[in-house]
Amino acid sequence: MSGADLSGTVPSAVRAAWDSAAARWPVGEGMPQPRWVTRGLPDGPAQAWDALADIIAARAESGPISIYVHLPFCETRCPFCDCHATVAPRTSRDTVDRFLKTLAREVVRWASLPGIGTRRVTTVHFGGGTPLAIGADAFEGVASAIRDAFRTHAGTEWALESTSRLLDEEHLDVLAHLDFTRIHVGVQTLDPAARRTLGRREPPRQVIERIEACLERGWIVSADLLYGLPGQTAEALRSDIAHLTAAGVHGVSLYHLNAGPHNRRFMERSGLGVRDEARLAADFALLVGGASLLESLGYRRNHLTHFALPQDGNLYARHALRGEDLLALGSSADGVFGDYFYRHIEVDRYAGAPRSKPAGAGHPPLAGGGRFTAAEVRARPLVTQLVAAEVRPDTLHERSRAYAAALAEVGLLRPADAGPAGPSGVTWTLTDAGSWFAGAIAAELWDLYRPEA
Numbered sequence: 001m002s003g004a005d006l007s008g009t010v011p012s013a014v015r016a017a018w019d020s021a022a023a024r025w026p027v028g029e030g031m032p033q034p035r036w037v038t039r040g041l042p043d044g045p046a047q048a049w050d051a052l053a054d055i056i057a058a059r060a061e062s063g064p065i066s067i068y069v070h071l072p073f074c075e076t077r078c079p080f081c082d083c084h085a086t087v088a089p090r091t092s093r094d095t096v097d098r099f100l101k102t103l104a105r106e107v108v109r110w111a112s113l114p115g116i117g118t119r120r121v122t123t124v125h126f127g128g129g130t131p132l133a134i135g136a137d138a139f140e141g142v143a144s145a146i147r148d149a150f151r152t153h154a155g156t157e158w159a160l161e162s163t164s165r166l167l168d169e170e171h172l173d174v175l176a177h178l179d180f181t182r183i184h185v186g187v188q189t190l191d192p193a194a195r196r197t198l199g200r201r202e203p204p205r206q207v208i209e210r211i212e213a214c215l216e217r218g219w220i221v222s223a224d225l226l227y228g229l230p231g232q233t234a235e236a237l238r239s240d241i242a243h244l245t246a247a248g249v250h251g252v253s254l255y256h257l258n259a260g261p262h263n264r265r266f267m268e269r270s271g272l273g274v275r276d277e278a279r280l281a282a283d284f285a286l287l288v289g290g291a292s293l294l295e296s297l298g299y300r301r302n303h304l305t306h307f308a309l310p311q312d313g314n315l316y317a318r319h320a321l322r323g324e325d326l327l328a329l330g331s332s333a334d335g336v337f338g339d340y341f342y343r344h345i346e347v348d349r350y351a352g353a354p355r356s357k358p359a360g361a362g363h364p365p366l367a368g369g370g371r372f373t374a375a376e377v378r379a380r381p382l383v384t385q386l387v388a389a390e391v392r393p394d395t396l397h398e399r400s401r402a403y404a405a406a407l408a409e410v411g412l413l414r415p416a417d418a419g420p421a422g423p424s425g426v427t428w429t430l431t432d433a434g435s436w437f438a439g440a441i442a443a444e445l446w447d448l449y450r451p452e453a
């Protein structure tokens with residue numbers, strides 16, 4: 001049992017699903033983790049690079065790819081943030097410049113691999129950090145280098161994650177000039193007091209105005225909101241959702257404020273440092289309230305955390321569901337080609353990566369890589385589908401199909417009321433409890449196949 005009474009806060013069916021899951025897994029497990037977190041990176045950087053070169057050559061005809069670019073710099077470090085982000089004040093411009101040189105070399109190196117240039121690019125997604133914090137000219141340089149190096153085309157989506165503070169008219173002009181079409185805004189909350197706690201100085205009215213300015217340019221716009229903030233009420237979260245949806249956003253991500261290595265002090269200061277099941281259950285009730293409001297307004301989950309109108313395809317987050325390889329660039333970025341995953345080194349080392357090598361020489365600054373085992377290859381489709389909140393039993397290995405049916409039985413999946421149905425006629429989506437426990441579900445699913453490994 002969860003140690004918390006959800007009666008009166010969530011519908012009984014939701015409560016039953018939560019209780020069933022909470023009896024099985026710890027309630028605060030978080031998001032599904034990449035495989036390297038559990039079993040490390042078996043191959044070192046050079047070995048990973050050789051393996052990737054072979055795989056990419058063999059997969060030259062394997063359809064489109066997605067690209068993710070990690071630019072880990074921010075104007076200031078928000079105390080609640082658990083991202084791989086670092087502050088880029090003027091004094092560390094040298095670090096930013098060295099990072100960008102490494103990135104430029106990395107782009108050239110990947111583009112030189114036989115088999116990559118034939119593949120059309122679905123989306124180029126910039127995350128971080130706040131990518132525009134490197135400055136408009138530098139940002140334009142990175143985007144242009146990627147456009148020149150890979151097979152982008154008129155239908156390629158160019159997408160950016162940003163705080164609203166950096167979305168001024170000058171930056172919007174730069175983004176328009178570069179053909180950006182999707183902006184994901186880190187709003188977190190519109191409540192003035194909560195914004196002060198989070199270190200966000202921009203007034204809520206200005207946040208909405210900047211979102212409206214992006215919408216006026218005809219772009220797809222989505223926003224992050226946090227739930228589980230100190231003292232946050234259900235009404236406050238619903239009010240934030242109401243403001244954003246009234247402004248016309250196409251998508252809203254609901255993120256749980258979780259403790260991690262980068263925000264421990266903030267969590268402790270806010271009284272959230274100790275694991276408390278009653279509080280976690282109350283946070284779950286916030287999610288249920290927010291999700292039900294979004295669904296009543298026509299938004300549908302198309303990712304664990306993301307609710308979208310049909311226009312917002314959330315292309316980067318759903319690349320694996322489309323069977324696309326992911327070319328990841330930049331520090332600490334994770335990519336995958338076929339059955340091979342890889343990861344980059346962290347920002348400090350990335351910015352200090354050897355400067356003597358000419359562009360195109362050596363391998364990119366990888367931490368290493370590894371191949372999915374045969375067992376993981378079987379488990380992976382359901383993990384991918386859970387992350388995309390779109391489970392198609394007819395496409396799954398028999399064992400995953402039975403496992404998904406068991407998840408549906410206890411209320412962690414439910415039939416989707418929109419989206420493509422497979423030949424079996426059923427496409428399931430995650431329930432709120434399913435999304436909350438997705439990390440534990442994914443871990444169990446990998447283990448389910450492990451005896452085969």
Ligand code: SF4
Binds near residue numbers: 129130
């Ligand atoms: S919340 Fe966003 S802007 Fe703040 S430190 Fe994290 S990545 Fe940077």
